[in-house]
Amino acid sequence: MKLLIVDDSSIMRRTIEKNLGDYNLEIIGTASNGNAALEIVKEKKPDVITLDITMPEMDGITCLENIMEIHPSAKVMIITALSDKLTGLKALDKGARGFMYKPVNAEDLKKAFDKLLKRQE
Amino acid sequence: MNSIHNLSVKSKFALAILPLIIIIVVFDYLQIQEHYRDYKDSQRLNKAILVGIEINHAVHELQKERSISTGFLGQDADVFQQTLLAQREKTDSTIQAFYDEIARAELAELVSLHTEDLRDLSTYFDRIEEIRSNVDSRFIAPNQVISYYSEINEVALRTVNSLISESRNRVAAEQVHAIIYFLKAKERASIERAIGTQAFSNGGLDDETRGPFTSLIAEQDAFIDAFTTIADQPSLVYYNNTVSGQDVVEVDRLRQELIAGLALENDANYWYQMNTTKINLLKKSEDFMSVRIHDYTEGISAEANRSLYTVLVVDSTIALLTFLMIAFIVSHLLKDVETLEDFTKKVIAGDLSQKVVIKTRDEIGHYADTFNLMITEIKKSHLALKKERDKARFLYENIYKQSQVVFENVEQGIFLLNKEHKISRLYSRAMETIFGTKTIAGETLVNFMRTLLIPRDLEALEMFMKHLFNPEIDEDVVNQLNPVEQVKIFTESGGMVHTKYIRLAFTRIENKAGVIQQIMVTVTDETEGVLLQHKLEEADEKKKMEMEQMLSILKIDPALLRGFIVNSRKVLKSISTKYEEHDESEGFDELLTFTFQIIHNLKGNSIVIGLQILTDRFHKIEDAITKLKDNAKVVGNDFLNILYEINEVDIIIGNMSDMLRKVANIYNKFSSEEQTDTNYDLIDSLKRGLSTMSEDTGKAINFEFTNDKNLTIPKIIQDPVKDVLIQLMRNSIAHGIEAPNVRIAKRKLIKGTIAVTLDNEDSNPDEMIMSYRDDGSGLNTAQIIEKAINKKIIEESERDKLNDSQVIDLLFSDGFSTNDEVDEYSGRGHGLGVIKSKIEELHGTFDIKFETGQYFEMIVKFPANIQNPVEE
Numbered sequence: 001m002k003l004l005i006v007d008d009s010s011i012m013r014r015t016i017e018k019n020l021g022d023y024n025l026e027i028i029g030t031a032s033n034g035n036a037a038l039e040i041v042k043e044k045k046p047d048v049i050t051l052d053i054t055m056p057e058m059d060g061i062t063c064l065e066n067i068m069e070i071h072p073s074a075k076v077m078i079i080t081a082l083s084d085k086l087t088g089l090k091a092l093d094k095g096a097r098g099f100m101y102k103p104v105n106a107e108d109l110k111k112a113f114d115k116l117l118k119r120q121e
Numbered sequence: 122m123n124s125i126h127n128l129s130v131k132s133k134f135a136l137a138i139l140p141l142i143i144i145i146v147v148f149d150y151l152q153i154q155e156h157y158r159d160y161k162d163s164q165r166l167n168k169a170i171l172v173g174i175e176i177n178h179a180v181h182e183l184q185k186e187r188s189i190s191t192g193f194l195g196q197d198a199d200v201f202q203q204t205l206l207a208q209r210e211k212t213d214s215t216i217q218a219f220y221d222e223i224a225r226a227e228l229a230e231l232v233s234l235h236t237e238d239l240r241d242l243s244t245y246f247d248r249i250e251e252i253r254s255n256v257d258s259r260f261i262a263p264n265q266v267i268s269y270y271s272e273i274n275e276v277a278l279r280t281v282n283s284l285i286s287e288s289r290n291r292v293a294a295e296q297v298h299a300i301i302y303f304l305k306a307k308e309r310a311s312i313e314r315a316i317g318t319q320a321f322s323n324g325g326l327d328d329e330t331r332g333p334f335t336s337l338i339a340e341q342d343a344f345i346d347a348f349t350t351i352a353d354q355p356s357l358v359y360y361n362n363t364v365s366g367q368d369v370v371e372v373d374r375l376r377q378e379l380i381a382g383l384a385l386e387n388d389a390n391y392w393y394q395m396n397t398t399k400i401n402l403l404k405k406s407e408d409f410m411s412v413r414i415h416d417y418t419e420g421i422s423a424e425a426n427r428s429l430y431t432v433l434v435v436d437s438t439i440a441l442l443t444f445l446m447i448a449f450i451v452s453h454l455l456k457d458v459e460t461l462e463d464f465t466k467k468v469i470a471g472d473l474s475q476k477v478v479i480k481t482r483d484e485i486g487h488y489a490d491t492f493n494l495m496i497t498e499i500k501k502s503h504l505a506l507k508k509e510r511d512k513a514r515f516l517y518e519n520i521y522k523q524s525q526v527v528f529e530n531v532e533q534g535i536f537l538l539n540k541e542h543k544i545s546r547l548y549s550r551a552m553e554t555i556f557g558t559k560t561i562a563g564e565t566l567v568n569f570m571r572t573l574l575i576p577r578d579l580e581a582l583e584m585f586m587k588h589l590f591n592p593e594i595d596e597d598v599v600n601q602l603n604p605v606e607q608v609k610i611f612t613e614s615g616g617m618v619h620t621k622y623i624r625l626a627f628t629r630i631e632n633k634a635g636v637i638q639q640i641m642v643t644v645t646d647e648t649e650g651v652l653l654q655h656k657l658e659e660a661d662e663k664k665k666m667e668m669e670q671m672l673s674i675l676k677i678d679p680a681l682l683r684g685f686i687v688n689s690r691k692v693l694k695s696i697s698t699k700y701e702e703h704d705e706s707e708g709f710d711e712l713l714t715f716t717f718q719i720i721h722n723l724k725g726n727s728i729v730i731g732l733q734i735l736t737d738r739f740h741k742i743e744d745a746i747t748k749l750k751d752n753a754k755v756v757g758n759d760f761l762n763i764l765y766e767i768n769e770v771d772i773i774i775g776n777m778s779d780m781l782r783k784v785a786n787i788y789n790k791f792s793s794e795e796q797t798d799t800n801y802d803l804i805d806s807l808k809r810g811l812s813t814m815s816e817d818t819g820k821a822i823n824f825e826f827t828n829d830k831n832l833t834i835p836k837i838i839q840d841p842v843k844d845v846l847i848q849l850m851r852n853s854i855a856h857g858i859e860a861p862n863v864r865i866a867k868r869k870l871i872k873g874t875i876a877v878t879l880d881n882e883d884s885n886p887d888e889m890i891m892s893y894r895d896d897g898s899g900l901n902t903a904q905i906i907e908k909a910i911n912k913k914i915i916e917e918s919e920r921d922k923l924n925d926s927q928v929i930d931l932l933f934s935d936g937f938s939t940n941d942e943v944d945e946y947s948g949r950g951h952g953l954g955v956i957k958s959k960i961e962e963l964h965g966t967f968d969i970k971f972e973t974g975q976y977f978e979m980i981v982k983f984p985a986n987i988q989n990p991v992e993e
Contacts, residue, residue: 086577088602089584092594099598115595 001117004046005030006037006063007079008055012102016050016079019106023113034058034066041071048116051096053080053087061090068095077116079104130458134451145443149436156432159290160425166293167418168231169284174411175219176242176284177304180277181404182212183249184311185397187270190256191315192389194263195322200390209253216246231284238280245273263319264330267312274308290421292353296414299352303360303410306344307403313337314396317379321389326379335380356413360406368398457485461492473500534623534644537630542566542586545639555623555646557612566642573610589627589640596629603627607647622651667734674777675784677730678802680836685726686778688840692719693771697764709755716763717746722955725847726840729810738770800828800879803839807846811875814854822858825876832879832889835985842891842983844959849893849979850875852953857897857977867974873897881985889985894978899971902928912937929969933957 003025007013013030020027028044031037033055040046049067053060060078067074077098078091088099098116100108128136186208193201223232223239232239252269255261281304285297316334320326326334349357372395378385457479464477473496479489528535528549534556536548542565553559561569567583574582581604588599605625612619624647630639674682696716703712724739745763749755804826815822834842858864858873865871878892906923909915909931915923923931931937933953956979960967965983970976 085602085604086581086584089581089588089604092588092591092599092602093584097594097598099601101601112598115597 001025001047002028002044004028004037004040004044004049006032006034006049006055006060007052008032009052012052012079015104016109019104019109020113023110025113034060034063037063038066038070041067041074045071046074048075048077048113050077050079053078053082053091061087061094064091064094064096075116077112131451131455134447134455138447138451141447142440142444145436145440149432149440152432152436153429156425156429160422160429163290163293163418163422163425165231166285166290167415167422168228170297170411170415170418172219172222172228172231173281173285174415175215175222176277176281177407177411179212179215179219179246180274180304180308181407182208182215183270183274183277184308184314184400186212187267187274188311188315188318188393188396190253190266190270191263192318192322192393193256194259194261194266195319195389205256212249216249235280235284238283242276242280245276249273263315267315267319270315271308271312274311278304278308290418293414293418293421295351296353296356296410296417299348299356300407300410300414302344302348302351303403303407306341306348307400307407309337309341309344310396310400310403313341313376314393314400317375317396318389318393320379321385321387321392325382325385331380331382338376338380352410356406356410359409363406363409364399364402366402368395369402371395372399453481454483454485457481457489461485461489464492468496468499473503532646534642534646536561536642538566538586538640538642540590540639542590544569551646552644555612555621555644556610557614557619570605574605574608578604578608586640589629590637592635592637600627607651619648621646621648623647674732674781677732678805679781679784680802681730681806682777682781684836684840685730685732686774686781688726689723689774690771690778692723693767693774695719696767700760700764705757709749709760712760713746713750713755716767717743717750718955718958720746720767722844722848722959725851725955726844728813729843729847730806731809731813735770735773738766738773742766742770800833800839803834803843804877806843807850807877810847811850814850818854820854820858820860821872822854823872823874825874827876827878828880830880832881832985834879834889838963838983841959841962845956845963845981846877846891846893848953848956848959853895853897853977857895857899859898869896887984887986888982891981891983892978893981894976896976899973899975899977900928900932900969901973905931909934909937925971 001024003020005013005016005027007016007030010032013032017027017030025048028046029040031040034057037049037051041049051060051064051067055063060080064076064078067076072095075098076091076096077100078088078096079100079102080088081102082088083101091099098112100112125133125136186205189201189205189208193205195201222228248269252261252266256266278301282301285301313334316326316330316337320330320334349360352360375387375392375395460479461477464475467475476493476496477489479486524547528547531549532551534549534552536552537545539545544562544564544566546562548561552561556569566586567579570582571579581602585599585602585604588594588602589596591599603625605623607622607624610621610623612621624645626643626645628641628643629637630641632638696719699712699715720739720742724736724743727733727735727739742763745766749759749763752759807826808824811822811824853873853875858875859867859869861871864873874896876892876894878894880890880892881888882890902923902925905928906915906920910917910920914931914934914937933956937953956967960981960983963981963983965981967982968980970978970980
């Protein structure tokens with residue numbers, strides 16, 4: 001399965017990359033902002049996307065809306081440091097199927113992905 | 122067809138047997154009618170025969186009269202004259218008998234049927250008189266007479282024929298015809314007698330008559346032949362036996378003579394007598410047959426009558442029996458059907474206790490058996506079902522009761538949300554306690570929480586509910602976004618508003634197929650926990666702060682701190698001592714002033730050595746004393762509060778002392794260096810005190826210490842010295858050294874300077890001379906005087922009479938302060954009072970110099986070898 005990581009923090013991107021490396025996911029790209037992410041979604045149609053909410057240029061919710069328009073079958077996992085629950089719920093409304101708070105550790109990440117992929121199979 | 126379907130079974134049966142009944146009735150009717158007709162027929166025939174007999178009697182007499190008349194008209198008139206008259210009477214009587222017969226009432230119907238024939242006959246009968254008169258007058262030929270009479274007889278016989286030939290009975294009809302033939306033959310015989318009588322009178326047949334006479338005999342024979350062919354045996358036997366013998370043979374011989382035209386041996390009378398004998402025999406036979414046919418017809422009539430009644434009775438009986446039979450079967454059948462129907466109704470009403478009893482072994486009987494079998498089965502399954510139901514009810518009630526007990530007693534709020542997000546009817550009692558309301562069930566959760574949450578949280582809750590029921594999102598993922606994980610709510614109970622912290626947790630309830638059916642919600646009142654947490658946090662914070670403060674004492678010079686502690690405890694103790702010795706009647710003013718000075722001084726010291734925790738405490742006590750001093754009347758209890766506060770401070774200081782001792786012990790174990798007296802700690806604490814104060818007031822100040830002779834202030838008097846210097850520094854900062862902008866305006870260095878110099882005079886080395894000087898604004902004498910007047914320390918009149926020394930004295934008077942603002946460092950008007958008392962403690966003297974706008978200086982002289990400071 002193809003994975004796209006969207007996060008403006010390079011440390012975060014690397015953390016996710018490192019921890020999901022052996023998860024039978026092929027990391028097809030990383031993006032540090034919404035527009036870059038949408039380009040990759042258009043081109044490569046990733047199966048799974050991790051998405052940050054607080055990002056420059058385009059916020060995660062708007063980015064999610066666009067992703068769902070381009071590629072509705074994508075399974076999106078929100079990974080955010082934002083503790084506001086309404087925003088998280090809005091993300092579910094827009095079509096996100098997974099949700100995690102930062103900081104993430106390897107164990108939580110794997111558990112969350114287990115659930116995300118099992119649910120969607 | 123439908124109307125037939127809807128009929129009751131009874132009506133259906135009635136409808137089914139109706140054609141049968143009709144057939145029976147019609148058949149009976151036809152049969153009875155037939156028999157009745159036979160009966161009527163035979164009766165009419167019987168009557169006709171009676172009339173016929175009367176007519177035949179008349180015909181017979183007319184036949185005789187005809188012959189006699191013929192004879193009368195012949196040669197032997199005398200012979201027949203007498204006979205003729207008698208015969209005419211006889212004839213008339215028979216005709217009269219005929220008339221009498223037809224006049225009978227019971228023959229009216231018959232007569233009416235044959236009116237024409239009978240009228241015809243009457244007409245002919247009426248003509249007899251005319252013929253008779255013609256005979257009497259002899260105007261008529263014998264042939265004509267015969268013709269006349271024969272005509273009458275012909276009509277009479279035709280009438281008889283018409284009357285009796287209508288029978289429907291074959292036997293009767295045959296016999297009637299036999300009689301008719303017989304009568305016709307007899308009529309021919311009678312004519313033969315008449316013609317013969319005439320011929321004998323005339324001596325034989327003339328040629329003209331011979332032919333007809335011969336054919337008459339032939340006709341006669343032909344009719345007798347016909348009669349013998351159809352007549353029944355008894356009539357035939359009777360005829361053969363009767364019409365025979367000598368006379369009959371003699372007639373035949375006479376007839377042959379006539380026909381042959383032989384010479385006649387006998388006269389006309391003989392002929393007549395012979396023929397009459399024969400005709401009488403014929404008449405005898407005729408009468409026999411008449412009676413016989415009459416009897417027969419009477420028999421038929423009786424028979425018809427009998428069979429009519431038999432048919433009536435038998436058929437009616439059969440019809441009645443059939444009807445009764447059918448009625449019996451139908452009613453019996455219907456009774457069974459009704460029994461079944463009643464029973465079925467009972468079963469439908471739920472009564473399974475009985476069995477249907479039908480004794481007949483027909484289809485209904487079998488049906489009843491099947492029905493009973495069915496009831497038994499129903500009973501069985503009913504029983505099994507009842508057991509299951511009871512079991513289920515038992516389980517349900519137990520579970521329900523148990524869950525009720527749980528719901529009544531559990532401390533958590535528990536309820537279910539259905540797919541419309543509505544709260545279940547059943548919820549735990551704790552819900553009412555937690556939310557302080559009883560209107561819970563049936564409300565959607567969002568509506569229920571509407572008054573408790575801010576709009577943004579409500580919006581989140583609404584969205585959250587939606588995703589809780591969204592099977593595409595994992596329950597844990599949704600629960601991470603629970604917006605009511607911890608909510609602060611306000612509830613009212615007993616007129617009081619309570620703040621509560623509650624936690625709502627959500628669990629999906631799925632069926633076996635994994636479809637989300639309901640959401641279980643648990644509500645936990647975490648108020649106690651949260652408040653405890655807050656308190657713990659607060660306590661933690663406080664402890665941390667206190668710890669920091671405690672630790673901060675480690676930064677303080679141990680000697681200074683020890684001095685401070687010893688001094689503080691000593692002076693604090695002096696307050697309680699003073700209170701005990703105090704006489705309440707003298708009022709509290711003096712005691713309050715004394716206490717205030719001590720506390721104020723301790724506050725200054727604590728500031729200098731950096732003991733913030735104590736500075737705050739002392740400041741509070743100062744506030745409390747100031748308030749009391751403003752009060753018009755102070756009582757002992759008020760002062761006790763002050764003492765209590767002072768005691769608290771004493772405890773803190775005691776704790777510090779203990780801690781310090783412990784630290785000292787540790788220190789002692791690590792260091793064995795000799796302790797020598799130095800000014801270092803004193804100067805260091807002054808520097809630190811000054812820097813704290815200058816930072817807080819925003820005035821930058823340099824501290825200069827000059828000790829050219831390297832003098833050391835003995836440890837024992839370092840505290841009072843420090844007290845004095847600190848108080849002076851506070852005054853300098855509060856009143857002396859100007860704010861930076863003022864200093865710039867006055868062309869002074871922005872940074873002020875406080876200089877302390879230690880010296881002595883060589884001539885008197887035991888006396889220390891300590892000078893304190895700032896480069897501030899000096900003393901504003903006019904302002905001091907003004908204030909002293911305001912504070913009623915001096916009179917207005919003294920304004921211009923005071924010299925500098927006297928003005929300085931004003932500064933040291935109680936209740937004087939020149940700064941309007943009250944802060945930690947100055948402003949209570951007690952500062953200089955403290956200085957004065959401290960210098961006295963040192964057994965010292967002081968001198969003040971100043972130049973307004975330039976400087977302020979105090980020179981304190983005190984003994985350097987003093988062992989114990991003065992205690993007050």
